[in-house]
Amino acid sequence: MDAHLKKLIDAYENSDKIFHATKYWDAYKQEILKELSSLDLKTFRSGKHPVFQTFGFNETRKWKLTRFKPRLLATAAVIKGTLFQGWALHPYSISYEDVQSIAYRHCKYYGEHCDALPISSLEVSTVGSPADYFKIEGKGYTMQFLGFYIRYAFVQQQLRFKGDEVIVELGSGSGHQVEILKKLYPGMTILCFDLPAQLYLCEKYLTEALGQDQVVSSDETVNWNTLDKVEKGKVHFFGNWQMPMVKGFDHDLFWNAASFGEMEPNVVQNYLSYVKENAKHVYLLQAKNGKEVTRVENPITFEDYNNWLSGFKLIASQDAYRAHMRMKETGGYFEAVWKKG
Numbered sequence: 001m002d003a004h005l006k007k008l009i010d011a012y013e014n015s016d017k018i019f020h021a022t023k024y025w026d027a028y029k030q031e032i033l034k035e036l037s038s039l040d041l042k043t044f045r046s047g048k049h050p051v052f053q054t055f056g057f058n059e060t061r062k063w064k065l066t067r068f069k070p071r072l073l074a075t076a077a078v079i080k081g082t083l084f085q086g087w088a089l090h091p092y093s094i095s096y097e098d099v100q101s102i103a104y105r106h107c108k109y110y111g112e113h114c115d116a117l118p119i120s121s122l123e124v125s126t127v128g129s130p131a132d133y134f135k136i137e138g139k140g141y142t143m144q145f146l147g148f149y150i151r152y153a154f155v156q157q158q159l160r161f162k163g164d165e166v167i168v169e170l171g172s173g174s175g176h177q178v179e180i181l182k183k184l185y186p187g188m189t190i191l192c193f194d195l196p197a198q199l200y201l202c203e204k205y206l207t208e209a210l211g212q213d214q215v216v217s218s219d220e221t222v223n224w225n226t227l228d229k230v231e232k233g234k235v236h237f238f239g240n241w242q243m244p245m246v247k248g249f250d251h252d253l254f255w256n257a258a259s260f261g262e263m264e265p266n267v268v269q270n271y272l273s274y275v276k277e278n279a280k281h282v283y284l285l286q287a288k289n290g291k292e293v294t295r296v297e298n299p300i301t302f303e304d305y306n307n308w309l310s311g312f313k314l315i316a317s318q319d320a321y322r323a324h325m326r327m328k329e330t331g332g333y334f335e336a337v338w339k340k341g
C-alpha cells in the first residue's frame with residue numbers, strides 16, 4: 001500500500017471509535033481499499049472501479065435495470081446491448097444528447113435565477129477519463145458535475161459569495177463540489193475532511209484538477225493538531241478524525257452533502273458539536289426521511305438536523321435536484337441552508 005495512504009489509515013485506526021465508519025460505510029471499506037491497490041489515475045473515472053461511484057465518481061452512463069422485474073432483466077440487457085446504442089430512448093423519444101442539453105439548460109437558467117457565476121465559465125477536469133464526458137458550447141462536463149453546479153447555485157442564492165470565504169466540507173467524496181467552488185472562486189480557502197481512502201482519492205483528483213500549488217496535502221496535515229497553519233486560498237485535506245480541530249476555527253460555511261444521512265445520530269451530533277460555535281452558515285443535502293433501515297441503524301430526518309442546529313435559523317430549504325432529475329431516492333432529498341443567530 002502507498003505510504004501516504006497507509007499513514008492515513010493508521011491514524012484513522014488509532015482514532016476514537018466515534019470517528020470510525022458506521023454500518024453503511026464500513027460495508028464498502030475493504031472493497032474501496034482493494035480497488036485503490038490497482039488505482040490508475042489515467043482511468044479511474046472510466047467506470048472500471050464501480051465502488052468509487054459510491055462516493056461521487058459516478059460518471060458513467062450506466063443503465064439502471066433495477067426497476068425491471070427479474071424475468072425482464074435478460075430482455076432488458078439484450079435491448080440495452082443491441083438496440084439502444086445511439087438510438088432514441090422512450091418516453092418522448094429522448095436521447096442522451098437531449099438529456100445532456102436539458103441538464104445544461106437547467107444549470108444555465110437556474111444559475112441565472114440564483115445570481116450564480118455561469119455554468120459556461122466552468123468545465124470539469126478530464127483526469128481519470130470520465131466515461132460520461134460530453135461537450136456543450138465548447139466546454140466539457142459530466143452529468144455528475146452539472147449536478148454539483150446546481151448545489152452551488154442554490155447556496156450562492158443564499159450566501160452571495162464574495163470569493164474569499166472559508167469553507168469546511170465533511171465527506172467531500174469525489175471533490176467535485178470543491179472543484180466547482182475553487183474554479184469559480186480561486187481565493188476561497190477550503191478544508192476537506194473524509195474517511196482515509198476517500199480522502200486519498202479526492203486529494204489525488206483535486207491535485208490534478210486544480211494544480212499542486214492549490215492544495216495542502218493530507219500527507220502533511222495528518223500530523224496537525226490545530227488549524228493555525230491553514231493557508232489562505234488553498235484546499236486542505238484532513239482525516240475525518242481531525243474534525244475536533246474545527247472547534248474554535250471561524251468559517252463562513254460548513255458543508256455536508258449525502259453524507260450525514262449515511263451515519264448514525266450520535267456520530268452526526270458529535271461532528272456538529274465541532275462546527276456549531278464557529279460556522280456562520282450550514283448547508284446540508286440529505287435524505288428527507290433518512291436512509292433505509294437496512295443500511296443505517298437509526299435514520300436521521302430533516303427534523304432531527306433542524307433540532308440539532310439550535311442557535312441557527314433555517315433560511316432556505318427545497319427538494320434537492322440533480323441537473324437532470326429530482327433526487328428521488330429513499331423518499332427524496334432536501335437541501336437547506338441555516339444561518340447562525
Ligand SMILES: C[S@@+](CC[C@H](N)C(=O)[O-])C[C@H]1O[C@@H](n2cnc3c(N)ncnc32)[C@H](O)[C@@H]1O
Nearest residue numbers: 021025055056171172173195198240257258259
Ligand atoms: C455518498 S458520499 C457523498 C460524497 C459527496 N459529498 C457527494 O455529495 O457526492 C458520502 C461521503 O461521506 C463520507 N462518510 C461516510 N461516513 C463518514 C464518517 N463516519 N465520517 C466522515 N465521513 C464519512 C464518505 O467517505 C463519503 O465521502
